[in-house]
Amino acid sequence: MSDELIGALGRWIDNPEFRADVVKFLSLSQDAVDKLVALIEKHATFDVPASEIAEFKNACGLDGNGRGILAAARLIRSSVRRIDQDERRESLINFAALVGVESFVPEYFSAFFSALPELDNEELRTSAIAIAPTLADISLNSDLRVVSDPKVECRLVPVVFARLEFDEPVAGQRALFIQITEDSLEELEQEIKKTKEILQIVRSRFGLDILARGDGQ
Numbered sequence: 387m388s389d390e391l392i393g394a395l396g397r398w399i400d401n402p403e404f405r406a407d408v409v410k411f412l413s414l415s416q417d418a419v420d421k422l423v424a425l426i427e428k429h430a431t432f433d434v435p436a437s438e439i440a441e442f443k444n445a446c447g448l449d450g451n452g453r454g455i456l457a458a459a460r461l462i463r464s465s466v467r468r469i470d471q472d473e474r475r476e477s478l479i480n481f482a483a484l485v486g487v488e489s490f491v492p493e494y495f496s497a498f499f500s501a502l503p504e505l506d507n508e509e510l511r512t513s514a515i516a517i518a519p520t521l522a523d524i525s526l527n528s529d530l531r532v533v534s535d536p537k538v539e540c541r542l543v544p545v546v547f548a549r550l551e552f553d554e555p556v557a558g559q560r561a562l563f564i565q566i567t568e569d570s571l572e573e574l575e576q577e578i579k580k581t582k583e584i585l586q587i588v589r590s591r592f593g594l595d596i597l598a599r600g601d602g603q
Contacts (some may be wrong), residue, residue: 391481394465403451405485407458410450412478412487418446418493422459423497427523430508432460459498466499474499486594523551546571 398404399424414422425442426432434442439452448455462518469477475492530542546566556562566574 390460390469391465391477391483394468395461398461403454404458404461407454408462408485409487410448410455411459411462412482412485412490414446416491418448419494419498421445422456423502426456427504428503430504432505434457445449465498481586496577519552519556520552521550522551522553525549546569 392399421442423435425438429438434456436453439456443449464576466474467479478492478495479490499537516517525548527547528549529545531545532540533543546568548564548566549561550564551561554560
């Protein structure tokens with residue numbers, strides 16, 4: 387019941403700022419909840435651009451920290467989704483009363499606590515790749531290197547440099563610079579081609595297009 391929801395929220399339940407944001411969230415009107423659902427489905431995340439958070443607050447007549455309200459909504463949604471559907475309504479009513487929400491209508495939040503395809507797929511994809519650092523960006527540059535040669539004064543050798551940027555530090559750095567030989571470049575091209583073919587087969591066979599591509603389209 388409410389104890390289950392409180393237990394899922396853990397230490398956050400005693401945070402005054404969190405409780406204040408929870409009250410604002412659970413006091414939203416039906417229209418405001420629908421706007422919130424549309425907003426997070428549009429971006430497939432609760433990490434919404436500041437400009438759109440401001441628009442949401444203005445449209446719903448909210449005051450306070452908009453990002454804090456979204457953060458509270460995210461934590462509550464995650465916690466509620468772990469509770470059996472038959473117990474969610476009563477659990478939410480008891481929880482709303484506990485934190486001091488004066489007017490809480492569970493039916494207003496039915497869509498918010500239901501499956502949200504864009505958000506759920508993105509969270510599943512993020513969970514799947516969280517096991518290791520993820521390559522966030524890559525750039526290749528060709529250059530000519532001057533090298534000495536016993537037979538001639540000097541010569542120019544073509545080289546390829548790759549800059550790999552990750553979503554978290556690797557060996558203390560977010561970006562690594564490596565050199566790729568022409569032979570390795572050809573091997574890399576073949577490996578990428580084979581991997582793309584495998585991903586296409588997996589997407590077609592198991593319907594994992596969104597997860598495999600990771601672009602939310």
